[in-house]
Each structure stands twice: as structure tokens, then as C-alpha cells.
Amino acid sequence: MNRLAPSVSRGIGRVTEAALGPHQSAVIRIGFSVTWLLFLLREFPHRQELYGPDGPWSRPLAQQLISDNGAFTALMWFGGRFWFETVYALAVLVSLLLALGWRTRTMSVLFMVGVLSLQNRSVFVGDGGDNVLHLMSIYLVFTRCGQVWSLDARRAARVRAARARGERMPDRAGPVLWGVLGLFLAAVTAAGRLEGEWFVPALLWTVWLGQALWWAVGRWARSAQPRLLLDVVADVVHNGALLVIMAEACLIYATAGWYKIQGSRWQDGTAVHYPLHLDYFSPWPALAGLLSASGTLVMIVTYGTVLVQVAFPFALFNRRVKNVLLAAMMAEHAVIAVVLGLPFFSLAMIATDAVFLPTSFLRRLGRWASRARARLSRRGGRAPVVDPRAPEDTEPAHVGFPA
Amino acid sequence: MNAYGEDSNAPHGRHGPGDGPDPAPSPGPARGGIAALSAPCRVVAALVLAVVAVAACVHLGMVFLHVAPSNTVSKQHAQAIDDWIYPEFEQNWKLFAPNPLQQNIAVQVRAEVGTADGGTRTTGWYDLSAEDGRAIEGNPVPSHTQQNELRRAWDLYGATHDGDNRPVGLRGALAEQYLRRLVVLRLDRSRAAGAGGVVERVQVRCRITDVPPPEWSGEKARGAPVYRLLPWWTVPADEARGGVR
Structure with missing residues (x-):
């Protein structure tokens, strides 16, 4: 008990003083938003068939199912082609802005709205990749995922620099965005279109009111205490969400692995042969044939897959083992992307895996990316964009994951 | 707007001037989470921490019971689990399992x-x-x-x-x-x-x-x-x- 108390209080200190894993949360933000962006662009020619009002899963069919299950979708708020096209276009735009980290919290909410709207409108066209994005888009709303590698971080650095010079940089876009979205949300609510389950509408209103509170406290609070409190609250919520995201990833792997153990084909070492020969999952039959030519190889991959999936949650207790398994899993997903023709599923899984990447690796990635960007912009004839304080250099040493 | 997003910048600036559009004078670089708060704020923060911890644990428990095979606990609380999970947290990770489609x-x-x-x-x-x-x-x-x-x-x-x-x-x-x-x-x-x-x-x-x-x-x-x-x-x-x- 004597040793427990100080470590509990140290733990409470850690989860209340900072939003942990700034690089990890940024990399999953970019990963999920880019995955969804690429998916939306890829399906652009097929958007009417998949999600449109006159598709095979028509509006009346969707209406019946949604009034039964209460799922959230903005697509049912209004009928017609125009609203559908608007939602689709906004979903594309918001994915891009979230990847760039512009007004990150708001974009994460709108990103969730876009993902849920399209997926819940047509639940029967998705696969595991859609399922991952669905969950993660909700979890992302609770994170402070724009602390680094974002336009928000750059803007904050500029505000700080301006303030150091004694200047003020008023924020115009923020209040306007807040006002417009609030008006729209109020109109939709008043018109009774926000039906179904209470969870998502409540979340939308909570974030909107929370932002108003944040702004008001920043502007009018006499003492620093209310702002510090809000900051602690945001950190705690972020840390909780990050825990949920990591645990969700573990549940995905554990479920996938443990169910496989029960299957006779995973036991006899031939399982991997079968998906490679399903017509719906073999874009490169010659490659699939090559991969399953050797029984020994198929057996090793079959057992290896189960082993890695089952072991992964436990490997988190050891940094080195975790990193090895992480690399193996990312590699396997990259192979699945090509061989089984599941690029978006694989991207979503790789983005999920990325939450476990070590901070040192992510920082190196960040430095490498900013050097590449500088080189590109020099070649483009522009002056190199060098932030006075690149986000990855502003981290206090203790922020980030131990592993 | 975007108060959260706005402030989500590098942690150094978080308590300082980077926050709102026009915040009060900087409280200085004081960091320390809950320790830096006054007593009433500390109570609120502790409450929030407790709520978040409980919510995260309950959520993960519900998701676990949802993806796990039907068992004693999940049969007893089937209604509560379904109410929590559906419609937005439904999931199925039996990827090519127990046996791949043949x-x-x-x-x-x-x-x-x-x-x-x-x-x-x-x-x-x-x-x-x-x-x-x-x-x-x-x-x-x-x-x-x-x-x-x-x-x-x-x-x-x-x-x-x-x-x-x-x-x-x-x-x-x-x-x-x-x-x-x-x-x-x-x-x-x-x-x-x-x-x-x-x-x-x-x-x-x-x-x-x-x-x-x-x-x-x-x-x-x-x-x-x-x-x-x-x-x-x-x-x-x-x-x-x-x-x-």
C-alpha cells in the first residue's frame, strides 16, 4: 500500500498534466483521414451506386433500416441528389483538412459525421476497413490529435511568436466556423431531423458547447484557474480516448487471432491458401498461385499470422518485442493490400498499428518529412518553409510513450 | 470556435498565450496537471478523471463482451451490451476465422x-x-x-x-x-x-x-x-x- 500510493499519484499527475502521445495521435489522425480521403476519391465514380438516393440500397430501404436501428446519418436529413453531392464533397474536403490539421477538433467532428453518414447510409457495402474507420472516427473526436504535424500547431507557434513581440493575432475563422456550424446544427435539431440514437447528436452538441466554453474562458476568465481546469479536462479525455484506441486495436488482433485458433484450416496450416483463391480476393492470380505453391511457406505464414495476432496484446509489455511484432504486422498488411486486393482495409489497419509506433521513430519520420518538404520547396523556387520552432522540437522530453 | 483545436498545439504553449483568441495574461509555464489547480478546480478535475476512467473501462468491457464468444456474462447482460454497442460500435473481427471461406x-x-x-x-x-x-x-x-x-x-x-x-x-x-x-x-x-x-x-x-x-x-x-x-x-x-x- 505504501508503494502503491505514490505511483497512483504519479499516474494521476501524468494523465492530467499532458495529452500523451502527441506524435502517435497525430500519425493516426493523418492515417485515418488519408485512408478515407483516398477511399472517397477512388469511389467517386461509384458514389451514386454506393451511397446515392437512387442506388440499389435506395433511400426508402435505408430509411426503413435506420428507423429500426437508429444509426446516425446526415444523408437522411434531406432527400435529393444535391444534398447527397454536398455531403460527399464536404466529406472529401474535411478529410483533407483533418489530415492537414486545420481546426483539428472541429474537423475531427465533421470527419466523424462524414464517415458515419456514408457508412450508415449503406451498411451492406462495407468491409473490415470501413468498420475500423467507423470506430476510429468516433474515438478521434475525443483526442487532441493536432498537437504536432498540423496547421493548428503552426498557427499556435505564430501566435506565440507574435505575442512575444507584443502583437496580437485575432482569430477570425474560428468563431465564424463555430457560428455557422452551430446555426446549422440548431436548424437541423429544431426541424426534428436529428432522430435515432442520442449518442452522436449529444456528442455534436457537447463539442460545440465545449468550444464555446473554452473560448469564453480564454477571453473573460479573471484567473488562470478555469483555463487550467479545461486544459486538464481535455488532457484527461484525450488520454482516455488514446487508451481506448490502443485497447481497441488489441481487441481486433486478439479476436482475429483467437477465433482463428479454433479453425481446422488454421490448425492444419493450409488456411492462407484459401483466401488467395477466392475470386473476390485475387486480383493477381499468378502471384497468389506463386505464394501458395509451397506448402511449407503457406504453413509458416498461416501459423505466423495467428501467432502474431494472438501475441500482440501481450507484447505491449516489452518494448522490443512489441516493435518487432508491429513491423511484422504492418508488413503483413502491406502484403494483404496487394495480394488480396484490400488496399483501404490494409491502410486503415496500418494506421491503427501506427498508434504503437515509438516516439523516437515518429520524430525521425517528422524530421525526415520536413527536410523533404524543404528540399521540394527549394526546387519549386520558393523559399524554404522553416518554422522557427518545428513542432517536433518543441516537445518536452517526458511527453510521449515509454515504448 | 475550435477552442480545442486551437489550443491543440505544442504543449509548451498550452497553458500560455497560444490558447484562445484573446486569452488572459499568461499564467507562466506552470505545468503539473491536477497539482497546479486550486482546491475547487481539483475536485472537478478529479471527478472528470473518475468519469473518464469509468467510461473508458465500461466501454472496453462492453466491446470485449460484444466481440467475445457468447459466454456466461455476455448472456446474462445481453440487453445491456446490445444497448451500448448498437448502432455505432458494432464490430466483427472474425477475419477469415474460424476458417477462411473455402x-x-x-x-x-x-x-x-x-x-x-x-x-x-x-x-x-x-x-x-x-x-x-x-x-x-x-x-x-x-x-x-x-x-x-x-x-x-x-x-x-x-x-x-x-x-x-x-x-x-x-x-x-x-x-x-x-x-x-x-x-x-x-x-x-x-x-x-x-x-x-x-x-x-x-x-x-x-x-x-x-x-x-x-x-x-x-x-x-x-x-x-x-x-x-x-x-x-x-x-x-x-x-x-x-x-x-
């Missing part, structure tokens, strides 16, 4: 077409899954319309109908209309009705072929494909052109 299921359709001269004719079978397969082959980014739409529409039909093709529940009725609309759309794309013709009825069947076991396994491949034939469905006049084109 059959190629091809959905095929034929139509009864009312011709321009007032007669009717029945088309041959269109193998829609083979069309999908050709679209997927050599395609690095298969579309959901090629890889999932028909495949999952058929799965849905199978899951919501009994052996005599009687629908079970609301989803059964929806699945039938969905599959019908989908095959009519595909027939329209193949111009199955011909010039001046109208698709009046459609019939769907599926051909189930076992994936041959690997040569090195010594297992024998099973015989001929198995068919499942659905009854003829009448296509409503307003649906005959297939909606999206």
Missing part, C-alpha cells in the same frame, strides 16, 4: 423480358460475380461496387432467409428488395432487355464451387458445383431501368 459463391441472374412486339423472352444466365472478378483482376484498388456490393447483398439475403427462401424479419424483406434492385441495375448495364425491351421478372441463383485444396495437401477436391435457385421476382415498372446508371 467456396467461390457466384451470383447469377436471368431475366424475363417483355419485348417491343408484345412477346416475352427469357435471357440466358448472366454471371454477375464473374463480371466482378474480371473487374477486380489486375486492379490494385478494387471498388466496393466490385468487391463487396453483390457479395454482401447475397450474404445478407442468405442470412435473412430460411431454406425455403422465406424472409425472416424486417431485414429479410429489405434484403430481397436490395438484391432485386441490384441485379436489375446490373442487367440494365449489360443491356439485357435489348432494344425496346423491358425487364419484367428476374430470377437469381448462386453457384457454389469449392476452392480446390492445395495440390501439396493430398486432399481430394469435391465434385461439381452446387446451385441454389431463388424464385422468380416481379420487377416493379419504375424499377426496371435500374435507378443509378
Whole structure:
């Protein structure tokens, strides 16, 4: 008990003083938003068939199912082609802005709205990749995922620099965005279109009111205490969400692995042969044939897959083992992307895996990316964009994951 | 707006001037989470911490029970788990498990077409899954319309109908209309009705072929494909052109 108390209080200190894993949360933000962006662009020619009002899963069919299950979708708020096209276009735009980290919290909410709207409108066209994005888009709303590698971080650095010079940089876009979205949300609510389950509408209103509170406290609070409190609250919520995201990833792997153990084909070492020969999952039959030519190889991959999936949650207790398994899993997903023709599923899984990447690796990635960007912009004839304080250099040493 | 997003910058600035559009004077670089708060604020923060911790644990517990095999606890609390999980947290991670699918299921359709001269004719079978397969082959980014739409529409039909093709529940009725609309759309794309013709009825069947076991396994491949034939469905006049084109 004597040793427990100080470590509990140290733990409470850690989860209340900072939003942990700034690089990890940024990399999953970019990963999920880019995955969804690429998916939306890829399906652009097929958007009417998949999600449109006159598709095979028509509006009346969707209406019946949604009034039964209460799922959230903005697509049912209004009928017609125009609203559908608007939602689709906004979903594309918001994915891009979230990847760039512009007004990150708001974009994460709108990103969730876009993902849920399209997926819940047509639940029967998705696969595991859609399922991952669905969950993660909700979890992302609770994170402070724009602390680094974002336009928000750059803007904050500029505000700080301006303030150091004694200047003020008023924020115009923020209040306007807040006002417009609030008006729209109020109109939709008043018109009774926000039906179904209470969870998502409540979340939308909570974030909107929370932002108003944040702004008001920043502007009018006499003492620093209310702002510090809000900051602690945001950190705690972020840390909780990050825990949920990591645990969700573990549940995905554990479920996938443990169910496989029960299957006779995973036991006899031939399982991997079968998906490679399903017509719906073999874009490169010659490659699939090559991969399953050797029984020994198929057996090793079959057992290896189960082993890695089952072991992964436990490997988190050891940094080195975790990193090895992480690399193996990312590699396997990259192979699945090509061989089984599941690029978006694989991207979503790789983005999920990325939450476990070590901070040192992510920082190196960040430095490498900013050097590449500088080189590109020099070649483009522009002056190199060098932030006075690149986000990855502003981290206090203790922020980030131990592993 | 965007108060949260706004402040989500590098942690150094978080308590300082980077926060709001026009915040109060900087409290200095004091960091220390809950320790830096006054007593009343500390109570609120502790409360929030407790709520978040409980919510995260309950959520993860619910998700665990949802993805785990049916067991003592999940049977006892089935209603509470479903209430928590559905509709937004539904998930299924039995990826190729317990056993991978070992059959190629091809959905095929034929139509009864009312011709321009007032007669009717029945088309041959269109193998829609083979069309999908050709679209997927050599395609690095298969579309959901090629890889999932028909495949999952058929799965849905199978899951919501009994052996005599009687629908079970609301989803059964929806699945039938969905599959019908989908095959009519595909027939329209193949111009199955011909010039001046109208698709009046459609019939769907599926051909189930076992994936041959690997040569090195010594297992024998099973015989001929198995068919499942659905009854003829009448296509409503307003649906005959297939909606999206």
C-alpha cells in the first residue's frame, strides 16, 4: 500500500498534466483521414451506386433500416441528389483538412459525421476497413490529435511568436466556423431531423458547447484557474480516448487471432491458401498461385499470422518485442493490400498499428518529412518553409510513450 | 470556435498565450496537471478523471463482451451490451476465422423480358460475380461496387432467409428488395432487355464451387458445383431501368 500510493499519484499527475502521445495521435489522425480521403476519391465514380438516393440500397430501404436501428446519418436529413453531392464533397474536403490539421477538433467532428453518414447510409457495402474507420472516427473526436504535424500547431507557434513581440493575432475563422456550424446544427435539431440514437447528436452538441466554453474562458476568465481546469479536462479525455484506441486495436488482433485458433484450416496450416483463391480476393492470380505453391511457406505464414495476432496484446509489455511484432504486422498488411486486393482495409489497419509506433521513430519520420518538404520547396523556387520552432522540437522530453 | 483545436498545439504553449483568441495574461509555464489547480478546480478535475476512467473501462468491457464468444456474462447482460454497442460500435473481427471461406459463391441472374412486339423472352444466365472478378483482376484498388456490393447483398439475403427462401424479419424483406434492385441495375448495364425491351421478372441463383485444396495437401477436391435457385421476382415498372446508371 505504501508503494502503491505514490505511483497512483504519479499516474494521476501524468494523465492530467499532458495529452500523451502527441506524435502517435497525430500519425493516426493523418492515417485515418488519408485512408478515407483516398477511399472517397477512388469511389467517386461509384458514389451514386454506393451511397446515392437512387442506388440499389435506395433511400426508402435505408430509411426503413435506420428507423429500426437508429444509426446516425446526415444523408437522411434531406432527400435529393444535391444534398447527397454536398455531403460527399464536404466529406472529401474535411478529410483533407483533418489530415492537414486545420481546426483539428472541429474537423475531427465533421470527419466523424462524414464517415458515419456514408457508412450508415449503406451498411451492406462495407468491409473490415470501413468498420475500423467507423470506430476510429468516433474515438478521434475525443483526442487532441493536432498537437504536432498540423496547421493548428503552426498557427499556435505564430501566435506565440507574435505575442512575444507584443502583437496580437485575432482569430477570425474560428468563431465564424463555430457560428455557422452551430446555426446549422440548431436548424437541423429544431426541424426534428436529428432522430435515432442520442449518442452522436449529444456528442455534436457537447463539442460545440465545449468550444464555446473554452473560448469564453480564454477571453473573460479573471484567473488562470478555469483555463487550467479545461486544459486538464481535455488532457484527461484525450488520454482516455488514446487508451481506448490502443485497447481497441488489441481487441481486433486478439479476436482475429483467437477465433482463428479454433479453425481446422488454421490448425492444419493450409488456411492462407484459401483466401488467395477466392475470386473476390485475387486480383493477381499468378502471384497468389506463386505464394501458395509451397506448402511449407503457406504453413509458416498461416501459423505466423495467428501467432502474431494472438501475441500482440501481450507484447505491449516489452518494448522490443512489441516493435518487432508491429513491423511484422504492418508488413503483413502491406502484403494483404496487394495480394488480396484490400488496399483501404490494409491502410486503415496500418494506421491503427501506427498508434504503437515509438516516439523516437515518429520524430525521425517528422524530421525526415520536413527536410523533404524543404528540399521540394527549394526546387519549386520558393523559399524554404522553416518554422522557427518545428513542432517536433518543441516537445518536452517526458511527453510521449515509454515504448 | 475550435477552442480545442486551437489550443491543440505544442504543449509548451498550452497553458500560455497560444490558447484562445484573446486569452488572459499568461499564467507562466506552470505545468503539473491536477497539482497546479486550486482546491475547487481539483475536485472537478478529479471527478472528470473518475468519469473518464469509468467510461473508458465500461466501454472496453462492453466491446470485449460484444466481440467475445457468447459466454456466461455476455448472456446474462445481453440487453445491456446490445444497448451500448448498437448502432455505432458494432464490430466483427472474425477475419477469415474460424476458417477462411473455402467456396467461390457466384451470383447469377436471368431475366424475363417483355419485348417491343408484345412477346416475352427469357435471357440466358448472366454471371454477375464473374463480371466482378474480371473487374477486380489486375486492379490494385478494387471498388466496393466490385468487391463487396453483390457479395454482401447475397450474404445478407442468405442470412435473412430460411431454406425455403422465406424472409425472416424486417431485414429479410429489405434484403430481397436490395438484391432485386441490384441485379436489375446490373442487367440494365449489360443491356439485357435489348432494344425496346423491358425487364419484367428476374430470377437469381448462386453457384457454389469449392476452392480446390492445395495440390501439396493430398486432399481430394469435391465434385461439381452446387446451385441454389431463388424464385422468380416481379420487377416493379419504375424499377426496371435500374435507378443509378
